[in-house]
Amino acid sequence: MNIIPSLSIDCVIFGFHEKKLKVLLLEYDKEQLDSPNKSPDTFAPYAETEPDGKFPYEKPIGLPGGHVPVDRSINDFARDILETATGIKDIYLKQLGAFGETERVSFLRVVSVVYYALINPEHYSIRGSSLLKSLEWYDIDEVPELIFDHNAMIEKALKRLREEVQIRPVGFHLLPEMFTLTQLQQLYETVLGIELDTRNFRKKIQKMHLVVDTGKMQTGVAHRAARLFRFDKKVYEMLAEQSFSFRV
Amino acid sequence: MNIIPSLSIDCVIFGFHEKKLKVLLLEYDKEQLDSPNKSPDTFAPYAETEPDGKFPYEKPIGLPGGHVPVDRSINDFARDILETATGIKDIYLKQLGAFGETERVSFLRVVSVVYYALINPEHYSIRGSSLLKSLEWYDIDEVPELIFDHNAMIEKALKRLREEVQIRPVGFHLLPEMFTLTQLQQLYETVLGIELDTRNFRKKIQKMHLVVDTGKMQTGVAHRAARLFRFDKKVYEMLAEQSFSFRV
Numbered sequence: 001m002n003i004i005p006s007l008s009i010d011c012v013i014f015g016f017h018e019k020k021l022k023v024l025l026l027e028y029d030k031e032q033l034d035s036p037n038k039s040p041d042t043f044a045p046y047a048e049t050e051p052d053g054k055f056p057y058e059k060p061i062g063l064p065g066g067h068v069p070v071d072r073s074i075n076d077f078a079r080d081i082l083e084t085a086t087g088i089k090d091i092y093l094k095q096l097g098a099f100g101e102t103e104r105v106s107f108l109r110v111v112s113v114v115y116y117a118l119i120n121p122e123h124y125s126i127r128g129s130s131l132l133k134s135l136e137w138y139d140i141d142e143v144p145e146l147i148f149d150h151n152a153m154i155e156k157a158l159k160r161l162r163e164e165v166q167i168r169p170v171g172f173h174l175l176p177e178m179f180t181l182t183q184l185q186q187l188y189e190t191v192l193g194i195e196l197d198t199r200n201f202r203k204k205i206q207k208m209h210l211v212v213d214t215g216k217m218q219t220g221v222a223h224r225a226a227r228l229f230r231f232d233k234k235v236y237e238m239l240a241e242q243s244f245s246f247r248v
Numbered sequence: 249m250n251i252i253p254s255l256s257i258d259c260v261i262f263g264f265h266e267k268k269l270k271v272l273l274l275e276y277d278k279e280q281l282d283s284p285n286k287s288p289d290t291f292a293p294y295a296e297t298e299p300d301g302k303f304p305y306e307k308p309i310g311l312p313g314g315h316v317p318v319d320r321s322i323n324d325f326a327r328d329i330l331e332t333a334t335g336i337k338d339i340y341l342k343q344l345g346a347f348g349e350t351e352r353v354s355f356l357r358v359v360s361v362v363y364y365a366l367i368n369p370e371h372y373s374i375r376g377s378s379l380l381k382s383l384e385w386y387d388i389d390e391v392p393e394l395i396f397d398h399n400a401m402i403e404k405a406l407k408r409l410r411e412e413v414q415i416r417p418v419g420f421h422l423l424p425e426m427f428t429l430t431q432l433q434q435l436y437e438t439v440l441g442i443e444l445d446t447r448n449f450r451k452k453i454q455k456m457h458l459v460v461d462t463g464k465m466q467t468g469v470a471h472r473a474a475r476l477f478r479f480d481k482k483v484y485e486m487l488a489e490q491s492f493s494f495r496v
Contacts, residue, residue, distance in 0.1 A: 095346065
């Protein structure tokens with residue numbers, strides 16, 4: 001595959017599960033990284049090595065990513081990476097921006113365009129590419145030291161996500177199709193890192209006409225079953241287009 | 249200068265002058281673009297040409313930009329471009345994102361990282377680099393057909409600016425150091441493309457504690473002189489850090 005060596009793409013994939021915000025990381029296969037031609041993969045992240053031929057990380061954990069093929073647009077290639085890493089198409093995906101410090105990769109001048117995606121891990125069985133040793137969800141506050149500047153990428157993506165949930169209804173991409181209002185509130189609380197007043201929160205949600213009562217109730221819960229809601233796709237799309245103020 | 253051929257940077261420089269939002273464009277010197285080595289410049293935008301050796305635009309007008317030097321970070325190089333194009337350092341500058349469609353430049357696969365800047369044209373005498381035939385402010389609604397995908401870049405930058413003025417006090421970078429409340433309102437009206445109710449607008453501004461009465465009055469105006477205000481730098485920085493809701 002003909003790639004642009006100076007240009008890579010990295011994806012910060014956020015998930016929300018049991019009141020925790022998570023990020024999908026992978027441990028690159030050191031052996032394959034050191035000799036990328038031994039077992040070529042359609043998705044070959046970070047195939048280049050230091051001048052001495054070794055990938056300079058003992059335990060290379062990082063964001064799913066790779067070098068941009070000459071014949072793929074950066075948006076299309078970001079979708080390729082997402083699909084390879086998760087097995088899912090049609091994920092909510094946004095560009096965060098380019099990271100371009102001269103020393104961000106010690107052995108190569110490479111600028112990385114970073115994307116972030118939102119998924120609900122419960123819904124998807126994450127499968128990895130054959131190149132990947134392991135793919136794992138990490139709690140956002142338990143991310144280990146990553147390769148290159150990937151920690152900074154996650155930090156910036158989280159900051160952007162916090163801004164975005166306040167002006168667009170993106171939070172809903174992180175929830176199952178039917179959810180309780182408590183789950184919705186927990187999502188906002190987790191992403192924003194604050195506690196919200198339940199009464200005010202529900203008033204705000206109601207005023208936005210964004211969620212619809214499904215008439216169904218939770219099942220299989222120890223506590224009293226709560227009503228299940230779904231979001232109104234039309235209102236959702238209108239709000240996503242306009243941007244709104246979700247200051248609570 | 250050693251550059252990364254597959255990576256360029258373009259700057260959308262917005263200015264606000266007499267109730268108009270403007271963008272700084274330049275007409276590239278075709279002769280120099282066709283033979284860039286004849287008169288090398290420290291800032292050499294788009295030096296590459298089509299296989300037949302010609303730059304494929306009859307009248308190449310576009311955003312100030314150029315290919316990223318190997319030894320400059322993308323943020324630093326964006327500042328270089330701004331300084332070369334305007335003669336000013338320390339301009340409000342933000343990254344918009346990367347443009348990476350495969351066909352955006354017909355004769356080369358190049359991804360461009362776009363920045364946008366805000367300045368007040370009254371304050372600065374724009375000087376161009378020796379490479380540039382002409383630099384000119386264009387009204388935002390009178391932008392001609394530009395090279396590559398530069399029209400789309402301006403459109404996207406304008407959209408981002410509209411979002412940004414509603415959550416950060418960035419609008420103030422477009423005003424002179426001292427301004428009237430009418431000028432401030434006109435700025436918001438121009439950027440947002442809507443009319444605002446004067447009483448509500450002033451109430452909102454007052455509540456934000458963002459502007460301070462300088463005690464001075466306008467001079468040299470035909471109408472009744474109005475009070476001049478400046479913004480409070482401390483409040484400004486706090487609001488810029490937090491983001492706020494400027495929904496009017």
